[in-house]
Amino acid sequence: MAQNLMPMADCHNDLLLGVLHQQERGIADPFGDFWLPQLKAGGVALQVLPVYVEEQFIGEGALRRTLLLLECAWKIEEKYKSDVAICLNRGDIAKAMSEKKIALILALEGSEGMGSSLEVVDVFHRMGVRMMSLSWNRRTMMADGVGERDTGGKLTALGVQAVAELERLGIVLDISHLSENGFWHVNEVAKKPFIASHSSCFELRDHPRNLRDAQLKAVAASGGFVALNGFGEFLSKTPTVESYLDHAEYAVNMIGSQSVALGLDFMKDLMGHCDPILGGALTPLDSWPFVGGLDRPADLANLGPALTARLGEAAGQDVAWKTMATKLDSYLPEK
Secondary structure, eight states, rough: OTTTOOOOOEEEOOOOHHHHOOOOOOOHIIIIIIIIIHHTTTTEEEEEEEOOOOOGOOSHHHHHHHHHHHHHHHHHHHTTTTTTTEEETTTTTHHHHTTTTEEEEEESSSSSGGGTTTHHHHHHTTTTTEEESSSSSSSSSBBBBBBGGGGGGBBBHHHHHHHHHHHHTEEEEETTTTTHHHHHHHHHHHOOEEEEESSOTTTTSSTTTBBBBBHHHHHHHHHHOOOOOGGGGGGGGSSOHHHHHHHHHHHHHHHHHGGGEEEEOOHHHHHHTTOTTGGGOOOGGGGSSSOOTSSSSGGGHHHHHHHHHHOOOOHHHHHIIIHHHHHHHHSOOOO
8 A cells, every 4th residue: 555545444445356357368476567566556455346247157167267356366365475365254344454464355256156056155165255235236046136126026036045054154145236125035034244345325426326215224233334325326417526425424323424435446447458349338448337437446545535525534544444344344154
């Protein structure tokens, strides 16, 4: 982390997908060449790295793709062990930050890699996964995502079992991308805190990926936190950095700064490296609503001061990093 920067924590950056795609195209070290300097320039002290499985691998190929992406993360740590540390147990985040390393949490964005085999969760846990969602926008064997709104789907019986298994292992459940009915089903059956890794406020931007006030309150009441998404489509019709700060201020007023964090979901550099079939949407990159000044990790160097200016010093620090660092550590299993 660069000197004199506010530490920043981000709950969602799909950089593993970008790294693997570039490596498959012959780029030797995309993490060291681009992502690590970006993270350091932004003051990132804690980063969640989700594993997302692209459309072309859904089915039996999903498990292989998931394992390849997880191995990509472990190879990054092996090569850059003086810069990053994958955190597995309680106390690891604070240890990494005290050593001036970027603390990494491995996550699964969707359960496609599991198929119908709940036992695979143990394999993922052994590979370092400490956060998981049951679905992306699509339907899985566990639940419906927000792209399946008309079905009215909740969790499947297997999905309910999966929630209990995740809680047993110390893998925090992520409800971003889950259908609204699925969300409320989680709220009924969960015994431990659950989080939203990259969702913003529905009252400010009517979008199915955003959370309604009652959902924000339910996440906070569970002991979890809501990490706010920075993708322009979820912020405003004309998104700016101020739009993002509006969502932060709204969420803090609704549930308190100790339940609000950052989940930026930087896509601009990622989409330039990945196949156009990603997510099933053949959308030209120049038509995506990116937020100028909030495009990539280095921009977090300016977001921290903007948060404290808008929210006040204590609340701004909470949202920038303290909430996420404190709560994620408390969810991790004891050694």
